[in-house]
Amino acid sequence: MLRICALAFYCVFALLISKSDIQFRIIRNKDLLIFATISVVLNIPNHGIYFFRNLIPAVLLLLLLHLLFRNRIGAGDLKLFLVLIIWSDSFNQWLQFISLSWVLGGLFAIGYILQNRRFNTNIAFAPFIFVAFLGAI
Numbered sequence: 001m002l003r004i005c006a007l008a009f010y011c012v013f014a015l016l017i018s019k020s021d022i023q024f025r026i027i028r029n030k031d032l033l034i035f036a037t038i039s040v041v042l043n044i045p046n047h048g049i050y051f052f053r054n055l056i057p058a059v060l061l062l063l064l065l066h067l068l069f070r071n072r073i074g075a076g077d078l079k080l081f082l083v084l085i086i087w088s089d090s091f092n093q094w095l096q097f098i099s100l101s102w103v104l105g106g107l108f109a110i111g112y113i114l115q116n117r118r119f120n121t122n123i124a125f126a127p128f129i130f131v132a133f134l135g136a137i
Contacts, residue, residue, distance in 0.1 A: 006042045007137050010087070013038075014130035017080065021126035027076025032083055039086040047089065054091040058082060061095075077125045084129070087136040094136075101125070101132035 013035045021027050043051070062078045081098060088094035105128040113119060 002042065002045060003137070009038060009042060010130075010134075010137055014127075018124065018127040018130060021076070021124040025074070025122055025124060027074065027080055027126055029076075029079070032076070032079050036083040036086065039083060043086050047086075051086050051088070054085050054088070054094065055082075057091055058085050058094065073125065077129065080126060080129055084133045084136070087133060089136070097133045097136060100135075101129045104128040104132055 013031070017027055017031050017035065020031065059082065062082055065073060066075070066078055084097070085091075085094050088097065105123065105125050108128065109123050112121065112123065
């Protein structure tokens with residue numbers, strides 16, 4: 001029953017945060033904080049607090065991504081990746097889901113560019129992040 005509640009909660013916040021990202025190209029810190037808090041409560045029975053040990057390598061990797069792609073990936077997307085470590089069983093699984101989100105976003109971007117012939121377009125990344133991390137639930 002708890003897993004069904006967790007899935008429903010995940011989907012509600014995926015829609016809320018993705019809608020904000022698509023409409024305004026922003027992921028609000030308030031939404032991320034609420035999502036993170038409830039995620040911890042929902043995932044402690046399943047994962048314990050082991051996700052805390054994955055935070056340091058995740059933060060280091062996200063800082064590196066921020067430095068490499070400063071104007072290409074938003075800070076909200078990076079913070080969302082950090083919150084989603086709560087849903088992952090391990091750092092390796094989290095890396096797999098990050099990779100999948102980049103692949104999904106990249107495929108969409110290629111399709112969008114081919115269809116619209118516009119190369120300098122910002123694409124909301126949150127929907128692809130949430131779809132990729134569905135496997136963590």
